[in-house]
Amino acid sequence: MKRFYKSIYLTPRLFTVIICQVVFFILSFFFRRLEGYAMIGVYILLGLFLVDMLLLYRASGIDATRILPEKFSNGDDNPVHITVVNNYPYKIKVEIVDELPVQFQKRDFKLMNDLAAGGTHTSMYEARPVDRGEYHFGSLNIYAISDIGFIKRRYRFDSDAMVPNYPSFLQMRKYELMAFTNKLRDYGIKKIRRIGHTMEFEQIKDYTQGDDVRNINWKASAKRNSLMINQYQDEKSQPVYSVIDKGRVMKMPFEGMKLVDYAINATLVISNIALKKGDKAGMFSFSDKVQNQVMAQKRSSQMNVILETLYNLDTDFKESDFSRLYIDIKRRITQRSLLLLYSNFETLDALHRQLPYLQAIAKNHLLVVIFFENTELKKLTDLETENTRQVFQQTIAQKFRYEKKLVVNELNNYGIQTILTKPQDLTVNTINKYLEIKARGLL
Numbered sequence: 001m002k003r004f005y006k007s008i009y010l011t012p013r014l015f016t017v018i019i020c021q022v023v024f025f026i027l028s029f030f031f032r033r034l035e036g037y038a039m040i041g042v043y044i045l046l047g048l049f050l051v052d053m054l055l056l057y058r059a060s061g062i063d064a065t066r067i068l069p070e071k072f073s074n075g076d077d078n079p080v081h082i083t084v085v086n087n088y089p090y091k092i093k094v095e096i097v098d099e100l101p102v103q104f105q106k107r108d109f110k111l112m113n114d115l116a117a118g119g120t121h122t123s124m125y126e127a128r129p130v131d132r133g134e135y136h137f138g139s140l141n142i143y144a145i146s147d148i149g150f151i152k153r154r155y156r157f158d159s160d161a162m163v164p165n166y167p168s169f170l171q172m173r174k175y176e177l178m179a180f181t182n183k184l185r186d187y188g189i190k191k192i193r194r195i196g197h198t199m200e201f202e203q204i205k206d207y208t209q210g211d212d213v214r215n216i217n218w219k220a221s222a223k224r225n226s227l228m229i230n231q232y233q234d235e236k237s238q239p240v241y242s243v244i245d246k247g248r249v250m251k252m253p254f255e256g257m258k259l260v261d262y263a264i265n266a267t268l269v270i271s272n273i274a275l276k277k278g279d280k281a282g283m284f285s286f287s288d289k290v291q292n293q294v295m296a297q298k299r300s301s302q303m304n305v306i307l308e309t310l311y312n313l314d315t316d317f318k319e320s321d322f323s324r325l326y327i328d329i330k331r332r333i334t335q336r337s338l339l340l341l342y343s344n345f346e347t348l349d350a351l352h353r354q355l356p357y358l359q360a361i362a363k364n365h366l367l368v369v370i371f372f373e374n375t376e377l378k379k380l381t382d383l384e385t386e387n388t389r390q391v392f393q394q395t396i397a398q399k400f401r402y403e404k405k406l407v408v409n410e411l412n413n414y415g416i417q418t419i420l421t422k423p424q425d426l427t428v429n430t431i432n433k434y435l436e437i438k439a440r441g442l443l
Contacts, residue, residue, distance in 0.1 A: 010150070025038045052150045062155045066137070066161065074261060075262075082123045086117065092144050093146075095142070131261075239338065240280065241337055241340065242271060246286065251315045263426070264310045266427045280297055281302060294306055330360075337443075358411070367416055
């Protein structure tokens, strides 16, 4: 009996009819001839209510299944499918209410569908998680409603499903495909002539303007009576490390995702591309100490190790210790490597405090400092001002944006490669820089 009461719900249509019936009875006090019609209305209402209940409870008429992905891709739209089967011998309307994980903070999710007798319908919606971790779904609630529509019967399916949310492996696959089909330039990546600078010899070819004159083959030039040049292949198996700052400067959110999550997604993509290009990929993070270390290797299981390490990485409120980072890099990474440092510097003073350590790291490795443009400040500076307060706010915003450019110039003056990027463009710009470095033979 308790189960029956929990499954039955009254609809707004029923309450509307009851209110109309109450009004009809009130009028019957003033017009006595309406009293009989009012009573007939009551009997009709009770009869329809019982028929509606009989239609919905004569059998278990609904089956439903929620189809979840094996894991979510952070920051991407992940499809969730719901299949509903109508076992009733007549048309039915279904209301789908899925109990979404608490991380989505959505309490008004609802889908409506009409199902023919014996019909099946599959609905799809997209879930965009922005925090890594476990996402627990509640029950899948299906409410069956007949054409009378006075009550609805609730069915419950697929309780307590869990989906882990990993760094964006969908972006990893997308950019991997683009990197090997030469379509990255469609996303603003510059097409660069790839010429190796190692001792791995490829061929002798005619000299063209722009080739490195140090590679001219004088013997071949004398035989052909024209300049010939040695061309080399790109050097393989170079270590590429992604270094993620997980201090408090990386907690700033943009479009629902923290800066550290953008850095994690970019790390996953660039590590995969580096391995596909024949290099070694590794990573580590730091705040007050260095953690989550994965040494650069080219083994087949390397991507799985990096993915699992990134899954458990998160920011804290501690101050980032660049001196500790320098000591750990000097002790652990002995081979010259490409270091992609994801951090954030809001002011020139913040950079100057860490600049000696960045210079020390750049002496032995090719360091690329990647930090973020504040897109909210750009929106503020583009607004038309209407009062003195807005002029003051816009001036301060322009000052902070200008300081970001000063940070870039300061790093470049010390020979440190930099990327100043919008959070949304981080992955594309990081791939661009990696391909540029490989093409120019800087590593």
